[in-house]
Amino acid sequence: xxxxxxxxxxxxxxxxxxxxxxxxxxxxxxxxxxxxxxxxxxxxxxxxxxxxxxxxxxxxxxxxxxxxxxxxxxxxxxxxxxxxxxxxxxxxxxxxxxxxxxxxxxxxxxxxxxxxxxxxxxxxxxxxxxxxxxxxxxxxxxxxxxxxxxxxxxxxxxxxxxxxxxxxxxxxxxxxxxxxxxxxxxxxxxxxxxxxxxxxxxxxxxxxxxxxxxxxxxxxxxxxxxxxxxxxxxxxxxxxxxxxxxxxxxxxxxxxxxxxxxxxxxxxxxxxxxxxx
Amino acid sequence: xxxxxxxxxxxxxxxxxxxxxxxxxxxxxxxxxxxxxxxxxxxxxxxxxxxxxxxxxxxxxxxxxxxxxxxxxxxxxxxxxxxxxxxxxxxxxxxxxxxxxxxxxxxxxxxxxx
Numbered sequence: 040x041x042x043x044x045x046x047x048x049x050x051x052x053x054x055x056x057x058x059x060x061x062x063x064x065x066x067x068x069x070x071x072x073x074x075x076x077x078x079x080x081x082x083x084x085x086x087x088x089x090x091x092x093x094x095x096x097x098x099x100x101x102x103x104x105x106x107x108x109x110x111x112x113x114x115x116x117x118x119x120x121x122x123x124x125x126x127x128x129x130x131x132x133x134x135x136x137x138x139x140x141x142x143x144x145x146x147x148x149x150x151x152x153x154x155x156x157x158x159x160x161x162x163x164x165x166x167x168x169x170x171x172x173x174x175x176x177x178x179x180x181x182x183x184x185x186x187x188x189x190x191x192x193x194x195x196x197x198x199x200x201x202x203x204x205x206x207x208x209x210x211x212x213x214x215x216x217x218x219x220x221x222x223x224x225x226x227x228x229x230x231x232x233x234x235x236x237x238x239x240x241x242x243x244x245x246x247x248x249x250x251x252x253x254x255x256x257x258x259x260x261x262x263x264x265x266x267x268x269x270x271x272x273x274x275x276x277x278x279x280x281x282x283x284x285x286x287x288x289x290x291x292x293x294x295x296x297x298x299x300x301x302x303x304x305x306x307x308x309x310x311x312x313x314x315x316x
Numbered sequence: 317x318x319x320x321x322x323x324x325x326x327x328x329x330x331x332x333x334x335x336x337x338x339x340x341x342x343x344x345x346x347x348x349x350x351x352x353x354x355x356x357x358x359x360x361x362x363x364x365x366x367x368x369x370x371x372x373x374x375x376x377x378x379x380x381x382x383x384x385x386x387x388x389x390x391x392x393x394x395x396x397x398x399x400x401x402x403x404x405x406x407x408x409x410x411x412x413x414x415x416x417x418x419x420x421x422x423x424x425x426x427x428x429x430x
Contacts, residue, residue, distance in 0.1 A: 075416070104411030108422065130422045133410075153426050160429050166413075167420020175416035180429065202412060 064183035067093055067116070071205050072180070077173025084175075084198040087205035091190025094212065099177060100204040101165055105133035108165045112179070113236070115212060117154065122181055125237070126151045130165065157181055211236065211305030214254040218242050221290075221298045233306075247299065250275070254303050266303050319346055329353045 073085040089097045093116035101108035113125040128149045135143050155161060161179040168174065192207045213235055220228040228247070234240035234254065242250045248271040255266065268276040276291065291299045320328070320336045327333040328340065329350055340346045361368050 101413070103413040105414055106411060106417060110422075110424075126424060128422050128424060132417070132419075147421055149422065149424075151424055155426050158429055159426050161424065161426055164420075164423040166416050166418045167423050168418035170414075170416040170418045172415035175413065200412065 063185040065092070066090060066184045066186050067095065067114070067122070068182045068184040069095075069097060069112075069114075070178075070180040070182065071097070071099060072178045073199060073203055074176055074178060075173055076169070076176065082198070085203040086195040086197065088193040089190070089205065089207040090184055090186065090192070091207060091209070095190045095207055095209055097192075097205060097207045099163070099179075100206070102202055102204070106166075107131045110163060110165075110177075112161075113212065114181075121157075122155045124151075124153055124155055124161070125235075126153075126161075127237075128163075155181055157183055213306040215304050215306055216240055216242065216252050216254075217302045217304075218244055218250055218252075219300050220244060220247060220293070221300055222296050227297070244299075247293065250301075252301070252303065268301065319343060322349070325349055326353065 068088055068090040071085075071087045071089065072083055075082045075084055089095060094114065096111070096113045098112065099108070099110040107130065109129045111127045115123045117123050128151070129146065131144045131146045133142060134145045137143050153161075160181075161177075163177040163179065164174070165177070166175060190207050190209065192205065194205065196203070213233060215231065215233050217231045218229070219226050228245045230242045230244050232240040232242045232252070234252070236254050239251050239253050242252065244250060251269045251272075253267045266276070267274075288300050288302045291301070293299050319325075320333070320339065324333050324336060325340075325346060328336055336346075340350065
């Protein structure tokens with residue numbers, strides 16, 4: 040009897056596939072699903088799988104004649120194994136016609152930040168609720184995945200007829216910022232900081248004041264990185280792209296003797312590894 | 317002064333051709349002609365009282381013209397306003413996804429997986 044049980048246990052062990060080691064789940068997959076809910080029934084209109092190393096970002100775009108949605112998801116894996124998601128939503132809705140017969144649009148922009156576990160999902164309602172034809176929603180499900188190589192994306196446009204687009208991309212999230220004041224060939228002041236894309240960092244430079252530097256999250260179609268700089272609350276440089284590209288120093292003359300130099304370098308890239316063309 | 321012909325003046329007397337009203341206010345000859353017509357009508361009515369009702373009907377018809385015009389305008393407005401509203405609504409979001417549009421602000425949240 041004991042012998043039979045031992046054989047049975049051996050067979051069961053052999054039949055059950057061994058769970059993959061946790062270390063192999065080194066990637067994150069986002070399943071993005073656009074679903075119509077109408078009369079209690081669900082119909083999937085569009086599906087995309089974004090798969091890549093942690094830090095892979097993606098955008099969801101909906102283009103309709105009277106409505107557009109641009110949703111950007113910037114993701115970071117936290118130490119506790121959850122996802123720190125920064126999301127920006129921009130919607131535009133047709134709002135009639137002007138007296139000059141030009142189309143009028145109402146635009147809304149939102150910024151959100153939330154922590155998502157791998158047993159949770161993000162739900163996005165682009166229209167805010169259900170319309171005459173039902174509810175349209177995007178379900179975004181993060182999953183752990185295994186694999187190697189560059190990020191990948193699989194798209195299945197079932198009924199959206201090209202109106203929905205999902206793009207995946209990798210971009211720097213954190214930036215190291217260095218500033219200094221040069222007088223001739225001498226550095227007379229130096230200060231540095233670190234910030235997340237889209238967030239301000241304030242740096243105090245003696246004899247000059249407070250510099251606020253904001254490296255902006257780039258559009259996925261745009262290889263350049265842009266930066267806004269204010270000095271003591273006043274605009275100093277706006278949309279300055281050379282500051283960030285390749286992490287090069289950029290000089291701004293302050294007066295006849297002094298020059299302010301700023302370098303905004305994406306973390307993890309050296310001066311020769313920038314993504315700017 | 318270019319006076320309207322008798323036929324037009326007669327039409328004005330019957331409550332038509334309002335475009336010559338300004339001329340008549342400024343023209344003594346035309347006013348005199350209209351005064352004659354008024355006197356003739358009064359004389360006819362005096363001689364044949366049974367014709368008073370016919371004259372009265374004509375006058376009443378003139379009086380009723382303004383309300384009828386107002387009613388027509390009201391009807392036009394009632395028809396046009398919904399048509400314009402419908403057109404405006406179609407302009408708001410008439411795309412393929414328009415019927416999903418609740419007109420609200422986009423909403424995003426995290427929930428437990430189902």
